[in-house]
Amino acid sequence: xxxxxxxxxxxxxxxxxxxxxxxxxxxxxxxxxxxxxxxxxxxxxxxxxxxxxxxxxxxxxxxxxxxxxxxxxxxxxxxxxxxxxxxxxxxxxxxxxxxxxxxxxxxxxxxxxxxxxxxxxxxxxxxxxxxxxxxxxxxxxxxxxxxxxxxxxxxxxxxxxxxxxxxxxxxxxxxxxxxxxxxxxxx
Numbered sequence: 530x531x532x533x534x535x536x537x538x539x540x541x542x543x544x545x546x547x548x549x550x551x552x553x554x555x556x557x558x559x560x561x562x563x564x565x566x567x568x569x570x571x572x573x574x575x576x577x578x579x580x581x582x583x584x585x586x587x588x589x590x591x592x593x594x595x596x597x598x599x600x601x602x603x604x605x606x607x608x609x610x611x612x613x614x615x616x617x618x619x620x621x622x623x624x625x626x627x628x629x630x631x632x633x634x635x636x637x638x639x640x641x642x643x644x645x646x647x648x649x650x651x652x653x654x655x656x657x658x659x660x661x662x663x664x665x666x667x668x669x670x671x672x673x674x675x676x677x678x679x680x681x682x683x684x685x686x687x688x689x690x691x692x693x694x695x696x697x698x699x700x701x702x703x704x705x706x707x708x709x710x711x712x713x714x715x716x
Contacts, residue, residue, distance in 0.1 A: 600705035
């Protein structure tokens with residue numbers, strides 16, 4: 530099953546939090562809705578940590594997945610991490626994964642992932658996956674952060690990076706789906 534993640538992209542200039550928006554509106558939104566923003570007034574990571582991002586300089590988006598998952602739930606983190614690694618590889622950058630939800634280049638954080646779920650009687654209602662990838666921001670309050678711009682010494686088209694990440698995400702979901710079918714003895 531190949532998913533066209535561009536099918537349901539909602540873009541906001543400014544929003545409080547892309548994750549929070551999807552959690553508040555998940556019942557009315559179709560499966561695989563993506564909310565992307567130029568800036569978040571209340572962007573956050575795990576345990577409520579602040580996600581620092583200057584206006585229009587980084588890739589900030591969240592993905593909603595509801596019921597009928599095309600992969601095993603345990604595979605979501607490897608799917609997302611692998612997709613970010615795929616994008617970094619395109620730019621000749623070696624990243625490393627720091628459990629539970631960070632991507633580092635050297636000893637500096639370039640991306641973060643926030644996965645939030647809602648269950649109803651042990652049945653998963655939704656999963657919201659927030660991704661922040663530092664693209665063009667040059668300076669950070671937190672010294673342990675870095676961007677593609679810092680590494681490559683040039684500005685990048687954020688939408689191009691977004692499209693590449695969605696392409697890799699689609700490919701990795703397809704691969705995970707094939708592995709799920711293989712685990713179930715079907716092809």
